[in-house]
Amino acid sequence: MSSTATLSSQEFNLLRTYIEKSCGIALGNEKAYLIDSRLSGLLAENACEGYEQLYHKAVNDPTNRLRDKIVDAMTTNETLWFRDVHPYAILREKLLPDLEEQFSRGRRTPVRIWSAACSTGQEPYSLAMALREYKRLGGRLECEQVQIIATDISSSALFVARNGAYDRLAVTRGLDEPTRDRYFKQVGNVWRLDESIKKMVTFSRLNLQDSLASLGTFDIIFLRYVAIYFSDEFNRQLFAKLEQALTPGGHLILGAVESVRGHSTAFETQTHAGGMFYRLQAARS
Amino acid sequence: MQNVLCVDDSRIMRTMIRGTAEVLGLGFLEAPNGKTALEVLAANADTVGLICLDINMPEMSGLELLGRIKGDERFRHIPVMMITTESCKSSIVAAIKGGAANYLCKPFKQEDLATKMVDTLGLAV
Numbered sequence: 001m002s003s004t005a006t007l008s009s010q011e012f013n014l015l016r017t018y019i020e021k022s023c024g025i026a027l028g029n030e031k032a033y034l035i036d037s038r039l040s041g042l043l044a045e046n047a048c049e050g051y052e053q054l055y056h057k058a059v060n061d062p063t064n065r066l067r068d069k070i071v072d073a074m075t076t077n078e079t080l081w082f083r084d085v086h087p088y089a090i091l092r093e094k095l096l097p098d099l100e101e102q103f104s105r106g107r108r109t110p111v112r113i114w115s116a117a118c119s120t121g122q123e124p125y126s127l128a129m130a131l132r133e134y135k136r137l138g139g140r141l142e143c144e145q146v147q148i149i150a151t152d153i154s155s156s157a158l159f160v161a162r163n164g165a166y167d168r169l170a171v172t173r174g175l176d177e178p179t180r181d182r183y184f185k186q187v188g189n190v191w192r193l194d195e196s197i198k199k200m201v202t203f204s205r206l207n208l209q210d211s212l213a214s215l216g217t218f219d220i221i222f223l224r225y226v227a228i229y230f231s232d233e234f235n236r237q238l239f240a241k242l243e244q245a246l247t248p249g250g251h252l253i254l255g256a257v258e259s260v261r262g263h264s265t266a267f268e269t270q271t272h273a274g275g276m277f278y279r280l281q282a283a284r285s
Numbered sequence: 286m287q288n289v290l291c292v293d294d295s296r297i298m299r300t301m302i303r304g305t306a307e308v309l310g311l312g313f314l315e316a317p318n319g320k321t322a323l324e325v326l327a328a329n330a331d332t333v334g335l336i337c338l339d340i341n342m343p344e345m346s347g348l349e350l351l352g353r354i355k356g357d358e359r360f361r362h363i364p365v366m367m368i369t370t371e372s373c374k375s376s377i378v379a380a381i382k383g384g385a386a387n388y389l390c391k392p393f394k395q396e397d398l399a400t401k402m403v404d405t406l407g408l409a410v
Contacts, residue, residue, distance in 0.1 A: 041388050044381035072404070079396065120396040155409040156400045160309075163399075167304035170395040189304045 007036045011051035015039070015070075018055055023071040023153060024209055024238065026231035038073045042066075071207075072154050075229070079122040081174035083224065086275025087253045088130050094272045095220060095251055096134050100141045111141070114218045114245070115150040116208060117226045121161030121201070122174070124150035125193060127222070128200040129183050143200055149215060151206035158203050164193040208238055212245045219247055225255035232262060239264035243280060252278040287334035288312035289402065292322040292350065293368065294342045298391075302337050302368075305398045309408075311335075319345030323353060330359050335406050338385075340369040340376050348380060355384035366405045 007015075015035050016027045027034060039054065046066065048054040058066040082088055099111050115124040127148050135143060152158050171180055171191040184191040206215070208226070221242060227235050242252060243266045252260070252267060260267045260278050267278035289306040291299050291313070299315045306313040314329060316322035319342065326333060336354065340347035347367060354360045364386035369377055377388050387405040389398060403409050 041377050041381050044378045045386075120400065154400065156404040157396075159403045159409040160396060160399045163309060165308045165310075167301075167308050167395045169301075169304075170308075188307060190307050 007032055007051055011055070014055045015051055018058065019070065019074055020231055020234065022067050022209070023075070023207060024230040024234035025071075025074055026229065026234065027074075034074065039070065042069060042073060068153070068155070072156070075153065079119040081122050081171070082126045082130075082179075083123065083174060084256050084275070086256070086273050087222065087224070087277075088126070089273035090253065090275055090277050091127070091130055091220075092134055094277075096131070096139060096141055099219065100139060103141065103145065110144075111146045111220075112216065112218045113146065113148050113220045114215065114222065115148065115201075116206075116221060116223045118150035118152050118161060118203070119154070119157050121150065121164065121203075123222060123224065124148050124161075124201040124203075125164070125197060126174075128197045129179060131200070132183070132197065133179070143196075146200070148201045149218075150201050150203045151215070152203075153205065153207050155205055158205055162198075162203050164198045166191050166193075209234070212241045215245060217247050218245055218250060220251050220253065221246060222253050224253065225258070227254060227258045227263070235263040239266075246280045248280060248282055250280050252280070254278070286310075286312040286332070287406070288314050288329060288332045289335045289337060290314045290316065290322065290325060290329070290333045291337045292316045292319065292342070292347070293337070293339040294318060295339070298339065298368065301395070302398065305395050305402060308395070309399060309402060311402075318342060319347075319350035319353070322350060326354070326360050326363075330363075333360075333363050335402060336363055336365045337402075338365050338367055340367055340380065348376065348383060351380055351383050351385055364405050366401060 012032045012035060019025050019027060043054055046054060046057055048057060058070055061067065113127055115127060118124050131143055131146055135141060167189055171184060183194050183197050185194065230238065239260065243264060246252065266281055268281050270277050270279055289302065289311050291302040293299050294317050303313045314325050314333065316325050338347045338351060351365055354365060367377065367380045367385045367388040368391065369388055370391050380388060387401055389401045
């Protein structure tokens, strides 16, 4: 049996810096085990004797495939349908009525919502179902008036998301039975999302470290349980880009344990239904 | 249709992997041990696109079966994803060195398994 390479502190620092540069994920000293446990397979797969060699291979790989594999291995795909109650209450009771009002006052451009770091699709599809529910329960906002853009760094996760099918266990996490039965069709062990819901979401691959300019601007950004993985410096850069990606007065919804504090001063904190959300203030002179 | 062959002595694990294969629109074959797996492979080598292989199995271990698969020119082109536990790090490295294309640690969620299957099959490229 082959021996297992051990991670020296020098290698940890090399990879930690590389991972932060590649995708913004910050690893404290106590997270050395994460590199060791998640990247050990990549060592052998790439015929590397140690982590320093893996680092050099990744840096010198012009295709960035190894970089993507490292980033993929380090990121977690924790995701639920309608994760937490308050973001969807905020959407249903505050943001959508306000947007609806804009249309009655003559707005012509579609509402744009961005689900950043969408993983295997649960968040953007939850948003699509929330919109359909809003309309079904008497709202005047038409689904055609809303575009949902969903991005993730992992091509494989995006493939699963675009597929729009889940097994019995995956559809039980956060999805109540009436909603499941309304928007999914069961065929054997597979729960397949209604095509009309799938069509509401456009997926594309994006590394949040890169420019967001190609995405256009948004009325609402869902960036949930993402900032917690990132370094302060990366978050400052990311939030500066979010300020540009939001329309004036646009809203940002973060994870329950996350805040704009320390990352940006351009947002005004608002509360609704026991949850916080953030409004981009008008440009300051 | 491309088949996923699951080799695992746990029926629960085979059921979970079957469910994910179906979610991705893939066919499914199963074997509860290494001996049966080699028989299933011999009969279906042309249609198996991915083998999900448990490292810890009685009689023939996952690593031994991996060696047999990678040593047989009829099967060696088929990517193998090892199913293991976090505590088997040295086995993971041995498996990758022995030709496994990927690995997944238990416990895992269906989405993680689906994402790894897509990655190993190269479907997202």
